[in-house]
Amino acid sequence: MKARVHITLKNGVLDPQGKAIQHALLALGFDGVDDVRQGKYIELDLSENDKDKAHTHVEDMCKKLLSNMVIENYAIDID
Amino acid sequence: MKARVHITLKNGVLDPQGKAIQHALLALGFDGVDDVRQGKYIELDLSENDKDKAHTHVEDMCKKLLSNMVIENYAIDID
Amino acid sequence: MTETNWNNNVEITPEIVKEHGLSDSEHKLMIKILGRNPSLTELGIFSVMWSEHCSYKSSKLHLKTLPTTAPWVIHGPGENAGVIDIGDNQAVIFKMESHNHPSYIEPYQGAATGVGGILRDVFTMGARPIANMNALRFGSPDHHKTRHLLSGVVEGIGGYGNCVGVPTVGGETNFHPSYDGNILVNAMTVGLADQDKIFLSAAAGVGNPVIYVGSKTGRDGIHGATMASAEFTEDSEEKRPTVQVGDPFTEKLLIEACLELMSTDMVVAIQDMGAAGLTSSSVEMASGGGVGFALNLDMVPQREEGMTPYEMMLSESQERMLVVLKPDRVEEAKEIFVRWDLDFAVIGEIAGDGNLTLSWKGDIVADIPTQPLADNSPEYDRPWIKTQAPATIDPNDVASPNDLGETLIKMIASANLSSRAWIWQQYDNQVMADTIQMPGGDAAVVRVHGTDKALAISTDCTPRYCYADPFEGGKQAVAETWRNITSVGATPLAITDCLNFGNPERPDIMGQFVGAIDGLREACSILEYPVVSGNVSLYNETNGTGIHPTPAIGGVGLMEDSSKMVKIAPKDEGDVIILVGESKGHIGCSQYLSIIEGREEGAPPPIDLMLEKKNGNFVRKHIINGNINACHDISDGGIFIALAEMAMASHKGMDISLNNNSIPVHTYGYGEDQARYIISTTALEVDQIIADAEQSGVKVERIGVVRGEELMIEDCFSIPVNELLDAHASWMPNYMSNEA
């Protein structure tokens, strides 16, 4: 199975990368960009075939390694 | 509108981060992870309200700034 | 048991041969060596081995004329890097290499992998890398690509060097429109080894195992070597060959694992996989040792599925090494690499027949005698025409500016003379805790860990001089590194070179090359400063426009007592400022002419190498004796710029009065005559220095003292040092803040 994990910054956590992108877009003449947030996107190929099990498995990975719970949220899609 | 952009490495391009994550997961005792790839996830808040226009707009941003076309692909979702 | 599959199922047509950049005569020679038509894999191997990048076919003839020996040279050109003796059984190993084309296509990864490659050239010989340098040339600041290239290249160099933990201690950076379509990224690594632990690449011992270590092989940069040997056209940007991505984390592990392996007695030979990867490393190791390599490609660690022998042999995946071990030591060696989490595979053994024999899935897919492949690589005596040196400009023919103070500010705030702090602050220049002179001075200085000794390193070249007169320019590049090393108090020992030129098939470009080599040769022999390693990068040309000839020189010098080192900042109020050398107002090809008048004309300053030697030795002697507390050589921008740089470095003012009444003051102040230094000394020592100068026949003039907070030059200007600092510091950050 494939798991897709999105790791995004929690609300209220400053996002230097997002800010910089927004700034650079403006400098390039792109207006109408009100906010930019940057996160991570991780794709995992799993040998697990049970969707629920895979989900639990990946949730555990997120908690133990993939995300830093102090500043980040994660979201998991399995297919 | 909101645009969600996924930036991933092109096929065949070395992904040191993905490789290291896979390795670390293994070391933590997570088995059954056959492959890991890391990309970027960018959320944009746009003042544009037309979906097609927003798409064109963001595509342009991807080409000019958000993705490095030499080694990366991008995918855009608008909603 | 094995079948032969010579053609790897592809017919070798003349088109395919041509696509591989091989000429008809080269194709014929290939058939003669093999006694048959090559297989596709073999064709690929020949094409990279005979590419300009690997074979030096246009340059070999001329490179041979460079001086490469001295009593302190342990290994000159021909090895992965040059090796010099610094006493106490220690050796310094260094080399500079270009990564120009890849950096133009993908600046971050191109520059990063350039650093990775040069590090491997040095640690493969058993040295721990202790310093990195970078010599960069970009197009005009106005060119639409320059910001993007500059920011990507600097980030890439930092991204790689910082992670591997080798300090990037200096370099040089120029902007000129001749690099608009071909930037230059030259990286240098200096390493330290014990003389009895130096490793070479020549393989030996039939039956000895051949080991592959490092990262897995992917389809990265296939044909990178041939790309570096072809001129750019508009659409080569579009083709975008698979770019190599650097993995500095793996490189750091590879350094530690290889140095650990080399601290044992298991290694027969070792070689990094650089340009043309597995091909060049195995051919060089085999031909160098007069043996063959029998490799089983099925054993090569692979990152991607379905890789063909052709792809495996031509891949330029990074962070890989090839090692020949002593028999029965495989398990011991493997333990080291497993501990460092690196791939380790026995991929073959040394064969007695002298051939590179490759098997794959039960077939033999290539079988090439390595000696003829290496020895018969083409060598051209390309036609060349001598560059006509322009006439010398008379200082009296250059109009004087309205306001000398304004010109000084304009010059120090210009693209080419402004502070490079924006660059070097992105490099960790102190990791290893031995950097004792950081960027901003004349030469970088790093201690030899745990000793009183230190190494001084400088990279230099003045391409506008080389363009006007390749011979004088070549001499100047060597002399400037020599002078920069001297300025900190070190004794220059040897150089590495990175010769960046346009298309050698054009006689005028070839003439630049030959002229520059002539200059290098003369300077190296007179200064007793041999070339111990180097690299040639040709075809730096887009749509028929070549770069300025750029023979970048990286020099290394030794200080026995690092506590004697000086910097460019004078110490105390009241210190006396002395000018060493003769000032004739040579204004041709100067920064003044270019920045203030927008002209690039005239002959460059002539280099009197005997005078360089005399003045330099005088200055060094007094630094080592402790009579001088600051020293700065005079280069780009002349006396005024050198004084301004010293004032800025010390945050102190100076009162200067020039003893000039023969030439216009602006040409005196901004003229770029060579073999000059400005030194600072205490009032107590000044008489001694002047007396010794008279005795030694060195021209010195007492020109002022350190005083106050302004740089005051009598009858010219008086500018607060803070104002100078602001102007000098602001150009690059301002320029880059418009980065998009």
Place this chain on the structure above:
Amino acid sequence: MKSAVMTFPASNCDRDMYDALEKITGKVPHKIWHQDTEIPPVDLIALPGGFSFGDYLRCGAMAARSPAIKQVLAHAQRGGNVIGICNGFQVLTEMGLLPGALMRNRSLKFVCKTVNLKVENANTTYTSAYHENQNIEIPVAHHDGNYFADDETLTRIEDNGQVVFRYVDKGGEVSKDANPNGSQHNIAGITNERGNILGMMPHPERFIEDIQGGTDGRGFFESIINSLN
């Protein structure tokens, strides 16, 4: 005072830390490899700077999950002293031993330069050889030194005197220009509440001899000796 320096794959200031500890304490530190399951009894464990695991995923994240980390945690819980410099600071926040997180520098660029630091609290194991509000010069070299914590945490660590070093200008003022990475409240170094664990971005081990450009880093090590001997 017995100390140990930990090495992770791609640590690169481990030797510098080792040398500084040896030079100043006069005792040879132990070396710990990230896979060691036992650590000799020591007073101080140092997590050095560098790019452990390439700084991939997040700085310090993978190192914080190394086998030897369990021993560091046990040592810390016993009240043992732990310092994390640069990458080591990032590891300590990833381990949860120190509050907050270190994010990408505001400029998004790596920054290597000498900065001025104000010693905010001279009453700790790591700062007693300095005097309160002393302005010291120490180099920084990092890509992710932008200290972040939520408001509540910030208030707490400020009130507790856990902020020990702050970026200031030459005159000692806390200003935006003096902040090399955008960290909140110009924070350069903090301790935990108990005071036995310290993390800081600047590198005191690089400034212990005149010839290196400064000696203000010595005070850090001398404080440790004073407190732990």
